Amino acid sequence: MKKYNFNAGPCILDRSVIEKTAQAILDFNGIGLSLAEISHRSKDFQPVIDEAEALVKELLQVPEGYSVLFLGGGASLEFCMIPYNFLKTKAAYLNTGVWAKKAMKEAKLFGEVVEVASSADANYTFIPKGWECPTDVDYLHITTNNTIYGTEIRKDLDVPVRMIADMSSDIFSRPIDVAKYDAIYAGAQKNLSMAGVTIVIVKNDALGHVDRQIPTMLDYRTHVEKGSMFNTPPVVPIYTALENLRWMKAQGGVEAMDKLAQQRAEIVYGEIDRNKLFRGTVAEEDRSVMNLCFVMKDEYKELEKEFMEFATSKGMVGIKGHRSVGGFRASCYNAQSIEGCQALVACMKEFEAQH
Ligand SMILES: *Cc1c(COP(=O)(O)O)cnc(C)c1O
Secondary structure (H helix, E strand, C coil), X not given: CCCEECCCCCCCCCHHHXXXXXXXXXXXXXXXXXXXXXXXXXXXCHHHHHHHHHHHHHHCCCCCCEEEEEECCHHHHHHHHHHHHHCXXXXXXXXXXXHHHHHHHHHCCCCEXXXXXXXXXXXXXXXXXXXXXXXXXXXXXXXXXXXXXXXXXXXXXXXXXXXXXXXXXXCCXXXXXXXXXXXXXXXXXXXXXXXXXXXXXXXXXXXXXXXXXXXXXXXXXXXXXXXXXXXXXXXXXXXXXXXXXXHHHHXXXXXXXXXXXXXXXXXXXXHHHHCCCEEECCXXXXXXXXXXXXXXXXXXXXXXXXXXXXXXXXXXXCCECCCCCCCEEEECCXXXXXXXXXXXXXXXXXXXXXX
């Protein structure tokens, strides 16, 4: 039976990206050695990281004066590296979910944190609006896509200070105006690669303004100066990222990814709204096109387990909602096919007809 992968992360990658990675692990570029057993400083690997960096710059139209880094530690390490490198006295954070809260917790170790707004009281079912960003902060931190709750800020905000964004789960799914940000970071395992590498796009001028001592590995300047080669970078996930970047470019870049995301969302949200059994969990205007969350309507609550089993029997994988939301979550990252979304919709319709 064909499996449709709706996992929230690590998650779906295009089959060709997986196959090329597998091939490179067996025999890299026909050199008779595995990608996993050659030096990261070799003439064979250097072009991989160079091309990956160039493609990130090309696809996101990264302006001059920014560096693209490939680091370890996941997005979670960035929660600490960001304030370490950028927070002088005070930073503003928009609290839109668990990941934002974790980022705030780390920032509090380095200075004052102003929570500009929060939707915690409503279990993060919307993106707070109408808040004001203080002007005396070092930066405003936002989480563009809230993977767990299925809300998204799908535009580059206009605020009076520099922004720093956790784009772990929606980077490369739309064009972004990088110039508005001092830093953008993303754990790769949701829209870029397999787990193990974190991409950071950082404005060079914005570094070096804090007085504190920064441990070498946690100082972005180390990685800027050494082209992400201060120590051994995660070579295999970087290679997978390269193959995925090539794939995205061949599909038409982030504009094409954006269009596909809108199409997938229309198909799935359309059915959530039409089907008598289901309802979406978040404010319509804040719906994520990456993580589509829904539950059974109250009067059908007892069917939840049955639908889960039914969907699984039809090949749907990973649609169980996060425990803090319940219900279902269909993650539709870049490699998710329209066919996959149609299969999910067919499954929802068939289940409805049976009840
Ligand atoms: C998954 C996720 C993280 C955590 O990423 P790790 O790489 O596992 O540390 C952080 N932020 C967002 C928005 C995420 O979706």
